Amino acid sequence: MLGIKEIEAIIPHRHPFLLVDCIEELEPGVRAVGYKCVTFDEPYFQGHFPQEPVMPGVLRIEALAQVGAVAILSEEANKGKLVFFGGIDKAKFKYKVVPGDRMRLECEIIKRKGPVGIGRAVATVDGKIAASAELTFMIG
Template sequence: MLNIEEIKQIIPHRYPFLLIDRVEEMEVGKSVHAVKCITASEPWFTGHFPDHNVMPGVLLVEAMAQAGAVSILSMEENRGKLAFFSGIKNAKFRREVVPGDKLDIHVEITKMRRNFGSGAGKIYCGQDLCVEAEISFFIEK
């Protein structure tokens, strides 16, 4: 549905901090399914960990936030604005993410009130649930 260039028109993140490759499905302002393919050349693998590459959990939650931001910032009233993290709750890391994994990132926007909101995210590698978390955000006015 959205390629990397279209994503970059919506959110300001760029390499090496753009953590979604494409959007597969989206219901604007409600839900999104994004994808990130993990390669051995990801910059964080040089130090996390040199002999046992694992994607840092905080970056997995950030990938959820970026996917959610694409959905929220695609709303007509939010175009051209920025979305900022304001909280993380109930994060659970269930499986390591390693080179070769394809992340399916699912975020559902569960609450939106004025410029504040929250969402529930899950990341899968195939059938395996890797991460789940509740995230909250605000949109600059």
């Protein structure tokens, strides 16, 4: 299990934009599974939406991308590099993520060619799919 300090040693994201609390499973260059415990104190809940706080879909996708970045950047050849978005395909949002939810984030690298690849990503809450997408990444 990787905690915040170990995650910060792999990816450059920091609070309040670090959207992964821990990594539970890791196969460098292949896949990673992490979690985000969503609290009412998240800064985006002040405006999205004050009467009914919902985690924005784009932040769910970002959390998935950060888990994918941990998988890619934990590979020995990529340590110290950055990973950038190259594209987001087949994104779907099926279930609201609200304060108190523990979101499971899984990203499996399904294709790679040189510094570009694709990860299949799924976020779930209590076994229900909250978001899914295919994320294209570029190692910089």
